Amino acid sequence: MTLEKELERLSVPAPTGVLDGVVLGTGLSDGFSVFESPLGSVVVAFNPLGVSAVDLFTDGFEVRFSDRFRRRLLEARPPRGWEDLIIQALAEGTPGALPVDFRSVTPFQRQVLEQTASIPRGETRSYGWLASRAGRPKAARAVGQTMARNPVPLVIPCHRVVLSDGRIGHYGLGGAERKRRLLRVEGAIG
Amino acid sequence: MDDLADSLASDLDEAFPDLVSSLQHGIFSGLRQLTGDHHRAEDLTQEAFIRAYRAMRTYPAERIRAIRLRGWIWTIALNVARNDVRAESRRPTPTRLEEAGYLPEEPPDSEAWNRRWTLLPAAQRRAVILRHVAGLSYQEISEVTGRPATTVRSDVSRGLARLRSVIVRETNEEERK
Structure with a gap:
């Protein structure tokens, strides 16, 4: 064999992980892992900017994700140090030091969600209270829509936002019954 | 390659994985021989493409269209190798292959x-x-x-x-x- 041919043989396929690593590292796809939460197994999606989505670990979560966020999901390990932060955020119902990717919501919605994150465990607030805190006291309806659009339920505790007359209201992550269960576990309702 | 540059110029996010697919083997194989280390070459290959993507995101379409892709990516790859760049920690890493007991193909x-x-x-x-x-x-x-x-x-x-x-x-x- 000529030397040139021998050198050509040193050309081998790149490891299969390279492409996945690149799409995850650029944020073209989000990574996901499954975690335990007070509502059972949930899928947590993440990219270099932060945690981008939390959903129930049920059939079709990948389709639901790509329909909403227009990116694909790949099974992945979270960035170094985030795994503990995710476990903690899910258990306590607050993001803490975990970064959140808010690109999927408007600046107003982001403000509302950041206020929501400050509602302490074991307490609830009304949509009107949140609207005032976000600087638009008459926007209770927009706040309601924001809760429905919360990309990271449990991590941002939209389940702690209820109607001012005490009714429990909607819950995107599996309906009002789950919201009630969460609030009961947290000691916010009897 | 010219077609690919056109596609990248018109929709970077859509076309970028095709760029990786078409150039990764040459880049990896070259870096594998230059570094003498399989895992290092894998990391550097990824890093070079991630940097290429970030650079392209800041370029106007005409500039992307004019890039001679293979040489350009290799310039980035040699830089990354020379500076012995380490991946940032804020990056998700694929798990699928480890679980499948995947063994890399050595030259x-x-x-x-x-x-x-x-x-x-x-x-x-x-x-x-x-x-x-x-x-x-x-x-x-x-x-x-x-x-x-x-x-x-x-x-x-x-x-x-x-x-x-x-x-x-x-x-x-x-x-x-």
């Missing part, structure tokens, strides 16, 4: 080649690897390394000559044993 005679490359001057080693492992043209190598094409040609032919004599010596030693 033949790894140990012999790792040793042979150390016997070449750096410029010759780089030129031979870019030309005969990664498959770049002399012109591309000249653009990537900043050395005149005529110099690159002589780097390659001297490098090959040197490798031949190294291999002859190896064979003689084998026979003596």
Whole structure:
């Protein structure tokens, strides 16, 4: 064999992980892992900017994700140090030091969600209270829509936002019954 | 490659995985020989593409269309290798392959080649690897390394000559044993 041919043989396929690593590292796809939460197994999606989505670990979560966020999901390990932060955020119902990717919501919605994150465990607030805190006291309806659009339920505790007359209201992550269960576990309702 | 540059210019996010698919094998194989380390080469290949993507995101479409892709990515790859860049920690990493018990495909005679490359001057080693492992043209190598094409040609032919004599010596030693 000529030397040139021998050198050509040193050309081998790149490891299969390279492409996945690149799409995850650029944020073209989000990574996901499954975690335990007070509502059972949930899928947590993440990219270099932060945690981008939390959903129930049920059939079709990948389709639901790509329909909403227009990116694909790949099974992945979270960035170094985030795994503990995710476990903690899910258990306590607050993001803490975990970064959140808010690109999927408007600046107003982001403000509302950041206020929501400050509602302490074991307490609830009304949509009107949140609207005032976000600087638009008459926007209770927009706040309601924001809760429905919360990309990271449990991590941002939209389940702690209820109607001012005490009714429990909607819950995107599996309906009002789950919201009630969460609030009961947290000691916010009897 | 020109078609790919057009696609990247019109929809970077859509076309970028195609760029990775078409160039990753050459980049990885070249870096594998340059570094002598499989995992290092894998990391550097990823890093080079991630940097390429970030750079392209800041470019207007005409500029992307004008990029000569292979040489451009190789320029980034050599930079990343030279500076021995480590991946940022804020990055998700794929898990699928580890779970499948995946074994990487090693090029033949790894140990012999790792040793042979150390016997070449750096410029010759780089030129031979870019030309005969990664498959770049002399012109591309000249653009990537900043050395005149005529110099690159002589780097390659001297490098090959040197490798031949190294291999002859190896064979003689084998026979003596």
